[in-house]
Amino acid sequence: MAGAIDDAPQVHDLLLLSLGRVHPACIAEPAWVQTAMKRSPWVVVRRVNAPVGKVAVGVRGTDRSQRWGGFMDMADVALIKRPAQLRVSLAHDSRKSVPALKTLALVERELTDLDLSWGPVGSVGFELATGDRVISEASDLDLALFAPQRIDHAIARDLWGTLSSLPAKVDVRIETPYCGFSLEEYALRRSAKILIRTPDGQQLVEDPWDI
16 A cells, blocks of 8 residues: 555544545435545545444535545555644645635644644645645634543643634544544533543543543
């Protein structure tokens, strides 16, 4: 496979398909999927349990409403682009003034000393990985922050205070080895429990690092 694939694909990773084939899960394949895959054979890993030898992925079309999930064969993975590999330096010069990319550049400076892996996901991650121009002037900046160990609430509050004051809206999802959840919700912590997302669905827990 092109590029070193040391580990299995993880949620938020972008995958380049060698055959461009995604198998339906629960919902039949919409008519636009084949056109989208021919134009850009990239998919994003979803937080869903997959059968052995397959990975759950999502396909995006040209319209915001065009999102579809299915499964692909692991053998069809040609390249993995992880969020931590995607930086604003990969953006085309003519695009760096777009608010979400401009904000990403500011985030990179703000997080220079952060000892955690992080990177852009969503439309920003997709454009940086593929070169397809999918970011609009109104696009938010979605980030994934990988935290195998518990983040102190005071640190989370400081981090959220910094990121929430930037030009474009920033949405940060903290990823533990078990689940994902909102940095904003964790930092502000208005209740004893926090909503997490797992491959088996959503649930409320007290400690997302101990489930």
